[in-house]
Amino acid sequence: MPKPLLPPAPFRLHHNVLRGRAGAPVLDQAGREAASAEIRSWPDYAPTPLVPLPGLASRIGVAAIGYKDEAGRFGLGSFKALGGAYAVARHLLRRLAGSGIAATSADLASGRFADRTRAITVTCATDGNHGRSVAWGAQRFGCRAVIYIHETVSEGRAAAIARFGAEVRRVPGTYDDAVRRAAEDAAREDWTVVSDTSYPGYTEIPCDVMDGYRVMAAEALGQWRAAFPGAPPTHVFAPGGVGGVAAAIAAELAHAFGEGGMPRLVVVEPDRADCLRRSAEAGRPVAVEGELDTVMAGLACGEVSLLAFDELLWRAHAFMAVPDEVVAPCMRLLADGVGGDPKLVAGESAVAGLAALLLARSDADAASSLRLGESSRVLLFGTEGATDPELYARLVGRSAESVRAG
Ligand SMILES: Cc1ncc(COP(=O)(O)O)c(C=O)c1O
Incomplete structure (x- = not known):
């Protein structure tokens, strides 16, 4: 050995x-x-x-x-850049399709449907990397992002998310508490949770x-x-x-x-x-x-x-x-x-x-x-x-x- x-x-x-x-x-x-x-x-x-x-x-x-x-x-x-940002693009394209608009992610990135997508807010909980991806995707594809972080996420990680124009909210407790808080606020505000974790009834x-x-x-x-x-x-x-x-x-x-x-x-x-x-x-x-x-x-x-x-x-x-x-x-x-x-x-x-x-x-x-x-x-x-x-x-x-x- x-x-x-x-x-x-x-x-x-x-x-x-x-x-x-x-x-x-x-x-x-x-x-x-x-x-x-x-x-x-x-x-x-x-x-x-x-x-x-x-x-x-x-x-x-x-x-x-x-x-x-x-x-x-x-x-x-x-x-994580691959997952959250991709899911944001998919979500916006689905929403547009629901209004009869067949768009591509290139259309989103060019701002062609910005008047519609700007009204959409995506949210998630993160220890840093997933939230950075969702914030980046939201900025790139033209919607708003509110990202939840828990107590011990470093200031450096928070700043890296905010850099992409997202609103960052720090909440007490652990990552799992932040997941619950994002879900509650989203339900109240009619935002879309773009989470990297699935739970009963939330899988797509x-x-x-x-x-x-x-x-x-x-x-x-x-x-x-x-x-x-x-x-x-x-x-x-x-x-x-x-x-x-x-x-x-x-x-x-x-x-x-x-x-x-x-x-x-x-x-x-x-x-x-x-x-x-x-x-x-x-x-x-x-x-x-x-x-x-x-x-x-x-x-x-x-x-x-x-x-x-x-x-x-x-x-x-x-x-x-x-x-x-x-x-x-x-x-x-x-x-x-x-x-x-x-x-x-x-x-x-x-x-x-x-x-x-x-x-x-x-x-x-x-x-x-x-x-x-x-x-x-x-x-x-x-x-x-x-x-x-x-x-x-x-x-x-x-x-x-x-x-x-x-
Ligand atoms: C760098 C890094 N590696 C691995 C993981 C684990 O990924 P998952 O939560 O999908 O298991 C994460 C999740 O945030 C991460 O940031």
Whole structure:
């Protein structure tokens, strides 16, 4: 066994014994195709890179690692740019269609129907990244946005949302309290909730959001085929908040490899907010109570998205919860580049998968039960860059700019 890159840290691993027996596939082909055509048509669309990390792979004793680096997505710093903004566009187009107007997102972006769309308000709760995407989508496609943040969302993240012209409202409590508050205010004011989490009676928009995320997963698999021809990933580590992005990745893996041929999908959460792991263990949604106080702000969710959970119960192989103490060391490993690997700016939530990989690879039982070994090829989703630049600099010891400058 190679020497671990991280000191041992406690983690929890749950193998999904209900895989293929409980839950259900949720995301469909039509939604995938619609999101792909729409998002790829945006003038500033460009795939984010999949970065091979051969130095890290050889250091930990696996055959290959590819890191999908979402730091540059649409200049917003995270994959979330794909979901919320796409859902805003879809919503406005549906509203126009309801009035008999067949418009395109290019019409919206040009302001052609601004007199109508300006009267529409979209809203959501966010820990930062989703709200930034909804605000950006609202600005781009011509409607108003009111974004709810909870107590501990940093001022930097709030300012990044306000920069896109949204009204930002801070409310007491956790992310889940902000979700409830956005829903209540929307019902009273006749606004539309553009949420990344689904609940009973509210599924259409979260499906649009997840369909948008599938673009990231599809890009990654295409890039993997080019970088590692004939050697598909054997393992995929995806971060889990409410489960939306992991569900999108699961659906895309099933699309690419078939249900039976999928790489092992491991969903990774903070151990203080592991609602997906606990729910998978129970076979039904279970909420995590308390402060959900984790440095992985994007993953600080106490309640699963019902649809995403169904997709994951059906398709994910394992759920893993990792402690906060491994986050900064993992961010530093990527910032430094192991064994001559490129230096990468990865935010707190982006390194959950790397943390899980390192912890599992150096634990004999976990490695063996996940069949993680010398011949494994691992795809990691690095879902954000330095979306909170001050926190990034504090955790890594230098700024994102200086990491990028090498
Ligand atoms: C950077 C980052 N990664 C992962 C996630 C988790 O996504 P989901 O809530 O869809 O599981 C989030 C959610 O905000 C995020 O911001």
